[in-house]
Amino acid sequence: MVRLSNNLLGLLNIITLLLSIPIIGGGIWLSRQANTDCERFLDRPVIALGVFILAISIAGIVGSCCRVTWLLWLYLLVMFVLIIVLFCFTIFAFVVTNKGAGQAISGRGYKEYRLGDYSTWLQRRVNSNWGNIRSCLAQSKICQSLLDSASTPLDQFYKEHLSALQSGCCKPADDCGFQYVSPTNWTQTASSTDPDCSSWSNDPNLLCYGCNSCKAGLLDNIKSDWKKVAVVNIIFLVFLIIVYSVGCCAFRNNREDNAWKRRYP
Numbered sequence: 001m002v003r004l005s006n007n008l009l010g011l012l013n014i015i016t017l018l019l020s021i022p023i024i025g026g027g028i029w030l031s032r033q034a035n036t037d038c039e040r041f042l043d044r045p046v047i048a049l050g051v052f053i054l055a056i057s058i059a060g061i062v063g064s065c066c067r068v069t070w071l072l073w074l075y076l077l078v079m080f081v082l083i084i085v086l087f088c089f090t091i092f093a094f095v096v097t098n099k100g101a102g103q104a105i106s107g108r109g110y111k112e113y114r115l116g117d118y119s120t121w122l123q124r125r126v127n128s129n130w131g132n133i134r135s136c137l138a139q140s141k142i143c144q145s146l147l148d149s150a151s152t153p154l155d156q157f158y159k160e161h162l163s164a165l166q167s168g169c170c171k172p173a174d175d176c177g178f179q180y181v182s183p184t185n186w187t188q189t190a191s192s193t194d195p196d197c198s199s200w201s202n203d204p205n206l207l208c209y210g211c212n213s214c215k216a217g218l219l220d221n222i223k224s225d226w227k228k229v230a231v232v233n234i235i236f237l238v239f240l241i242i243v244y245s246v247g248c249c250a251f252r253n254n255r256e257d258n259a260w261k262r263r264y265p
């Protein structure tokens with residue numbers, strides 16, 4: 001008896017199987033590329049996700065096409081857990097990325113970023129890993145274009161569009177009131193109570209990498225990345241729920257067919 005849902009489930013799992021191959025490939029590529037601390041904490045979860053999708057797809061294909069009921073049962077259980085976990089993570093991602101935005105300053109082309117504006121959970125994450133992230137940022141040359149443009153006049157610098165990381169990590173805050181020499185060279189004048197102002201250094205290896213504004217600039221990036229991930233998650237969730245529903249039909253069919261075989265061998 002040819003069952004539509006079994007064939008459909010097999011087909012959907014072949015799609016996810018094919019999807020897992022570029023994910024694993026991408027993870028391996030990332031781990032080969034990773035010579036800075038930045039990328040190092042990205043490759044393992046990506047490879048794990050790819051292998052997980054590969055394993056679950058094979059279970060789905062074998063379970064539906066070869067009518068292995070226990071495998072299909074395991075497949076549905078894992079899918080169910082995956083849907084719940086993904087659903088919770090998506091809600092969490094939206095809650096965590098709800099707070100915080102750059103502050104526009106009048107007459108400036110760039111925004112400034114304050115750590116306190118972002119969710120406390122993200123602040124704690126970034127604070128506890130700051131050692132690694134900091135050395136990674138220092139290696140990644142985000143401030144190189146500003147270091148190179150030493151002859152930029154002040155009024156032109158004020159009009160520049162800086163990324164969140166550049167604004168947070170490569171220059172002192174506007175409130176510090178330092179005297180401008182070049183984008184990365186400032187004469188420290190007035191003493192401000194903001195700890196970021198005393199963290200500032202003209203040394204190209206230090207700059208504002210120790211500032212809270214640098215952490216805030218990173219959080220602003222993470223925030224917009226997570227927003228994108230959350231949107232992709234919603235699409236993925238809808239796809240998973242469809243696959244899960246088809247899987248339930250295939251599971252019922254397997255059981256009915258087995259019952260039929262047992263009654264009329």
Ligand SMILES: *[C@@H]1O[C@H](CO)[C@@H](O)[C@H](O)[C@H]1NC(C)=O
Nearest residue numbers: 181182184185186202203204
């Ligand atoms: C910053 O500018 C001052 C004055 O022009 C100069 O003496 C100093 O070497 C510069 N510092 C750096 C790190 O470029």
